Amino acid sequence: MSRRLGRRGWRIFASAIILLSFVTGALAGPARVASINMCTDQLLLALADPEQIAGLGPYARDPRLSWSATEALRYPRLSGEAEDLLMLQPDLVLAGRYGKRATRDLLRAKAVPVAEFDVPRSIDDVKSQIRRAGDLVGHRERAEALIATIDEALSRTRAAASRRHDRVLTVSRRGWIAGGDSLTSSLLAAAGLSNAASDLGLPHGGFAALETIVASKPDLILIAEADPAAEDQGKALLLHPAIQRAYPPNKRLVIAEQLTMCGGPMLPAALDRLTAALDRIGH
Amino acid sequence: MRCGTTSQGRSCPRNCKRIKPSNMPLANRLGRRTRRLSASQETGRRHRSNSFGDGPAEGIVLKISLAAPGAAATLVVARAADRAVLPLLIGGVVLLFLVSLGVGAVRLPIGSVVAALFGFGGEIQQTIVQDIRLPRALLAMAIGAIHGLSGAALQGLLRNPLASPSLFGAPQAAAFGAVLVIATGLADVLSFALPFAAILMAFASVFVLIAVAGRNSSLLLLILAGLALSSLAGAATALALNLSANPFAALEISFWLLGSLEDRSFHHLALALPFIVCGGWLLLARRDAFRALSLGEETAQSLGVNVAGLRLQVIIGVALGVGAAVAVSGTIGFIGLMAPHLMRPLVGHDPGRLLWPSALAGAALLLAADIAVRIIPSSTGIKVGVLTALIGVPFFLYLIMRERRRLGGGLA
Numbered sequence: 001m002s003r004r005l006g007r008r009g010w011r012i013f014a015s016a017i018i019l020l021s022f023v024t025g026a027l028a029g030p031a032r033v034a035s036i037n038m039c040t041d042q043l044l045l046a047l048a049d050p051e052q053i054a055g056l057g058p059y060a061r062d063p064r065l066s067w068s069a070t071e072a073l074r075y076p077r078l079s080g081e082a083e084d085l086l087m088l089q090p091d092l093v094l095a096g097r098y099g100k101r102a103t104r105d106l107l108r109a110k111a112v113p114v115a116e117f118d119v120p121r122s123i124d125d126v127k128s129q130i131r132r133a134g135d136l137v138g139h140r141e142r143a144e145a146l147i148a149t150i151d152e153a154l155s156r157t158r159a160a161a162s163r164r165h166d167r168v169l170t171v172s173r174r175g176w177i178a179g180g181d182s183l184t185s186s187l188l189a190a191a192g193l194s195n196a197a198s199d200l201g202l203p204h205g206g207f208a209a210l211e212t213i214v215a216s217k218p219d220l221i222l223i224a225e226a227d228p229a230a231e232d233q234g235k236a237l238l239l240h241p242a243i244q245r246a247y248p249p250n251k252r253l254v255i256a257e258q259l260t261m262c263g264g265p266m267l268p269a270a271l272d273r274l275t276a277a278l279d280r281i282g283h
Numbered sequence: 284m285r286c287g288t289t290s291q292g293r294s295c296p297r298n299c300k301r302i303k304p305s306n307m308p309l310a311n312r313l314g315r316r317t318r319r320l321s322a323s324q325e326t327g328r329r330h331r332s333n334s335f336g337d338g339p340a341e342g343i344v345l346k347i348s349l350a351a352p353g354a355a356a357t358l359v360v361a362r363a364a365d366r367a368v369l370p371l372l373i374g375g376v377v378l379l380f381l382v383s384l385g386v387g388a389v390r391l392p393i394g395s396v397v398a399a400l401f402g403f404g405g406e407i408q409q410t411i412v413q414d415i416r417l418p419r420a421l422l423a424m425a426i427g428a429i430h431g432l433s434g435a436a437l438q439g440l441l442r443n444p445l446a447s448p449s450l451f452g453a454p455q456a457a458a459f460g461a462v463l464v465i466a467t468g469l470a471d472v473l474s475f476a477l478p479f480a481a482i483l484m485a486f487a488s489v490f491v492l493i494a495v496a497g498r499n500s501s502l503l504l505l506i507l508a509g510l511a512l513s514s515l516a517g518a519a520t521a522l523a524l525n526l527s528a529n530p531f532a533a534l535e536i537s538f539w540l541l542g543s544l545e546d547r548s549f550h551h552l553a554l555a556l557p558f559i560v561c562g563g564w565l566l567l568a569r570r571d572a573f574r575a576l577s578l579g580e581e582t583a584q585s586l587g588v589n590v591a592g593l594r595l596q597v598i599i600g601v602a603l604g605v606g607a608a609v610a611v612s613g614t615i616g617f618i619g620l621m622a623p624h625l626m627r628p629l630v631g632h633d634p635g636r637l638l639w640p641s642a643l644a645g646a647a648l649l650l651a652a653d654i655a656v657r658i659i660p661s662s663t664g665i666k667v668g669v670l671t672a673l674i675g676v677p678f679f680l681y682l683i684m685r686e687r688r689r690l691g692g693g694l695a
Binding site: 059062064065111172173175206207209210211212214215217229230231232233234235236239240241242245246248 | 381387411468473546549
């Protein structure tokens with residue numbers, strides 16, 4: 001009795017699977033999509049069906065870099081090199097436009113389709129990238145929903161925006177300064193702040209000497225951690241007395257790196273974080 | 284010169300060579316020194332059953348009589364030069380120190396630099412001069428000095444003009460020690476664990492080197508063993524950083540292998556300076572022993588120098604100084620090779636007299652190199668170790684050529 005029921009159940013299950021794969025094959029985008037860039041990894045995770053994701057890049061699981069690190073654990077980890085992609089033979093590979101040029105060329109030569117994504121330089125860039133990724137994986141509706149969440153967060157930030165128009169310098173390890181022409185700048189502008197990087201002559205970002213940073217005298221600094229630990233020489237710069245003294249906690253905006261590195265599903269959280277940070281230092 | 288006695292057999296040719304006209308003042312000074320030493324040792328030695336026989340003492344007496352006649356005139360000239368060398372060097376170091384305070388990414392007029400140094404002027408200027416440039420200049424001075432001093436001490440200990448900490452892999456090993464502590468997450472880069480680990484590794488490397496090559500080994504053996512050790516330590520440093528979870532390993536590797544004084548703070552100075560001072564003191568304290576040692580190990584021993592103890596003290600001194608320096612600046616090479624050589628023509632070949640001038644010359648060299656990396660226009664900061672290697676390696680090659688000629692060897 002139970003055996004017969006079991007067999008019948010199995011048949012229903014099997015036909016459901018066949019039907020489902022038929023439907024996704026016909027309506028949705030490519031069946032298997034891989035990504036080798038940390039930012040496209042996260043777009044893929046946010047927009048594609050779990051069974052569509054064939055593999056993610058090496059940094060997708062790093063919680064310090066990736067907003068979707070825990071989700072990424074469920075999918076195969078790729079090396080980011082051509083070899084395992086050629087073995088995997090996905091229907092589409094998402095990649096960044098910078099770096100790994102040789103890998104992308106090799107994949108194209110072997111007839112693996114590659115979609116390249118630029119580094120987003122503004123919130124609008126992020127929205128159009130989300131739309132494009134949604135179309136590529138065949139889930140326009142998810143893309144639109146995500147964009148709507150971003151717009152809501154954006155209006156919250158604009159409502160709470162600072163009226164003092166403070167100049168903010170984004171300082172990362174080793175004195176790397178996020179340029180004026182960057183997503184961070186766009187986020188700051190939404191909160192009524194301006195990026196001081198242009199005053200340093202770094203419109204596209206770059207390394208600045210500690211002296212230059214101190215001399216440019218920004219009103220606030222934006223850093224990734226409230227209490228950076230000097231775990232290497234690059235990070236020890238953030239603990240230099242010259243910075244510590246001039247920028248006590250009430251002159252620091254703290255937004256984790258994983259929120260500002262890429263544009264995508266983390267953007268609403270990044271905007272909310274910025275609003276909260278402004279609130280905390282009393283703007 | 285009698286070279287017949289058994290214990291003198293090996294070192295004798297070297298001693299004979301040392302007494303040539305250009306080295307007369309040294310021989311004379313040594314003669315005076317040793318005469319005093321041997322007089323004080325006389326009673327002690329008489330009671331001790333000594334295995335050296337009368338060979339060494341005879342050698343010294345002979346040397347004095349050889350050195351005495353022609354030396355008087357040269358000695359006067361050398362004395363005058365000697366007296367001028369230290370003040371000149373100190374003046375040079377002070378000058379470079381001030382220039383170092385005046386140079387940086389932000390252009391400040393010299394007047395405002397001086398004002399800011401003494402707590403006047405704008406807040407920003409004070410921060411730049413006091414918090415950023417002052418610790419950097421002080422570190423360059425201390426680290427340069429300890430490298431120069433270590434080089435002079437090692438050259439004195441091994442009686443080998445090509446000895447230097449960086450050719451022996453000590454800084455590279457120290458960097459590996461420091462990186463190991465960071466990569467395993469035991470401590471961060473601003474903790475005292477870092478200089479401790481660096482000092483331990485530096486000690487181990489010099490110890491292993493002298494154990495492997497043997498203490499009376501030829502120049503070639505020491506340098507080959509040193510090359511092997513420094514390559515190994517450099518590779519291990521890079522590997523440790525690659526294996527750590529740090530995604531910015533490449534930049535960190537370049538810091539540890541090439542060295543930099545960029546954006547150091549007083550915190551770094553506090554980490555390194557106590558050890559550098561201790562190491563420097565250990566090395567400077569044995570000036571007389573180096574002098575006696577330059578007559579040969581057996582002779583020094585007969586003069587009451589505990590050669591094994593001296594060797595250990597020098598290794599500890601070098602490890603303390605170089606290890607602590609590397610823990611805050613990364614590997615900066617070749618200062619320890621160049622400084623003693625630049626000073627030798629000025630102060631003569633007495634290894635005891637060479638120590639202070641070498642330290643000052645090392646300080647001046649590193650200050651100058653660190654000024655140069657800030658002046659040379661570049662998109663990203665040039666590492667100071669790059670500059671010292673660019674100058675140091677051709678210098679080293681020149682030294683090898685000179686040594687080859689001096690030893691009468693050729694490629695053919």
